Amino acid sequence: MPGAGPAGAATMRAAVQHRYGPPSVLASSEVGIPLPGRGDVLVQVGAAAVHPGDYFVMTGEPYVLRLVFGLRRPRHGIPGRDLAGVVAAVGKDVTALRRGDEVFGWSTAGTLAEYACVPADNLVSVPADLSVVDAAAVPTSALTALQALRDIANVRPGQTVLVTGASGGVGSFAVQIAKVLGAEVTGVCSTRNVDLVRSLRADHVVDYTRTDFTRTEKRYDVILDNVEAQPLAAVRRALTPTGTLIPNSGRGGRWLGPLGRIVRARMLSGFTRQQLKPLLSVEKRKDLLTLADLLATRQVTPVIDRTYPLDEAADALRYVGAGHTRGKVVVTV
Numbered sequence: 469m470p471g472a473g474p475a476g477a478a479t480m481r482a483a484v485q486h487r488y489g490p491p492s493v494l495a496s497s498e499v500g501i502p503l504p505g506r507g508d509v510l511v512q513v514g515a516a517a518v519h520p521g522d523y524f525v526m527t528g529e530p531y532v533l534r535l536v537f538g539l540r541r542p543r544h545g546i547p548g549r550d551l552a553g554v555v556a557a558v559g560k561d562v563t564a565l566r567r568g569d570e571v572f573g574w575s576t577a578g579t580l581a582e583y584a585c586v587p588a589d590n591l592v593s594v595p596a597d598l599s600v601v602d603a604a605a606v607p608t609s610a611l612t613a614l615q616a617l618r619d620i621a622n623v624r625p626g627q628t629v630l631v632t633g634a635s636g637g638v639g640s641f642a643v644q645i646a647k648v649l650g651a652e653v654t655g656v657c658s659t660r661n662v663d664l665v666r667s668l669r670a671d672h673v674v675d676y677t678r679t680d681f682t683r684t685e686k687r688y689d690v691i692l693d694n695v696e697a698q699p700l701a702a703v704r705r706a707l708t709p710t711g712t713l714i715p716n717s718g719r720g721g722r723w724l725g726p727l728g729r730i731v732r733a734r735m736l737s738g739f740t741r742q743q744l745k746p747l748l749s750v751e752k753r754k755d756l757l758t759l760a761d762l763l764a765t766r767q768v769t770p771v772i773d774r775t776y777p778l779d780e781a782a783d784a785l786r787y788v789g790a791g792h793t794r795g796k797v798v799v800t801v
């Protein structure tokens with residue numbers, strides 16, 4: 469887009485994939501700067517977070533994802549969903565944002581690039597004093613944690629909430645958001661992450677290398693299971709008789725991923741007073757505004773594990789795919 473890029477450049481650097489596969493399918497390439505359509509904003513990307521969902525889409529597995537992202541090859545070619553940056557240009561009908569505004573949110577057309585086109589409704593202003601890296605870390609993971617705890621589990625003050633994968637992208641936000649909702653929070657993590665999870669204000673920390681939370685006497689009103697390392701039946705033992713379990717691991721079989729487990733959980737729900745409620749997070753601007761408030765008032769602070777430059781986006785996705793991140797992984801542009 470002439471005029472949008474630096475010195476009127478029409479091309480930009482991006483991490484591009486022409487086929488599904490491991491991170492080595494990603495190559496740093498020069499591509500055209502996208503044109504913002506009606507209602508869109510062109511964002512000059514400052515930082516873009518990557519998470520397990522981006523890894524699954526890059527590999528094209530589970531295969532069911534290809535129904536949405538392209539049957540034979542990825543439809544968009546540029547991975548990434550979450551971003552923070554500066555408005556470079558606005559399309560027709562956009563009145564709420566203008567060139568130079570600092571924004572964060574999500575795009576469906578790829579964010580591992582110097583520029584990304586984003587519907588204006590998917591963006592909100594970056595709170596003052598929040599870095600571009602911190603802002604980019606928020607959208608998908610924090611939204612998932614918020615919707616799981618507030619909307620699906622309806623967490624109320626005084627309830628006991630257990631979060632597995634408390635050291636990960638979703639879990640590190642979930643521990644903090646559960647505290648904001650007034651819960652007594654237990655985080656489950658490995659030995660090296662105990663101090664980190666404590667620093668997020670967890671009331672209790674279970675080191676899974678020493679203690680299996682499904683085999684203690686303790687029962688929880690809500691369990692947000694981001695790892696699903698134990699069978700459903702074992703995790704249900706740790707729930708109160710009317711407690712709510714949210715299975716939230718995106719992993720599973722090669723064809724259907726977590727869908728099989730989701731269906732099993734739904735079916736089982738009919739036979740027990742315990743609530744088994746799988747989650748598919750929905751991108752809502754209203755929730756992003758809520759998160760912006762929590763960030764501005766420092767009730768929630770992103771945990772950044774590592775940053776990678778755009779040219780090393782493949783390494784960022786490789787690291788995320790290994791499943792041992794501590795907080796969020798962010799690509800800086």
Ligand SMILES: NC(=O)c1ccc[n+]([C@@H]2O[C@H](COP(=O)([O-])OP(=O)(O)OC[C@H]3O[C@@H](n4cnc5c(N)ncnc54)[C@H](OP(=O)(O)O)[C@@H]3O)[C@@H](O)[C@H]2O)c1
Nearest residue numbers: 520633635636637638658697717718747748749791792793
């Ligand atoms: N439902 C939705 O819409 C939605 C949205 C976003 C994400 N998700 C899913 O949510 C899951 C979590 O995402 P994420 O971004 O938080 O992943 P992540 O950043 O990779 O975090 C996983 C964390 O779990 C820890 N872990 C590994 N094994 C564990 C165990 N047995 N018990 C407790 N902790 C363990 C890992 O650290 P150590 O290995 O060092 O212990 C790591 O810190 C993913 O599967 C993702 O696909 C779903």
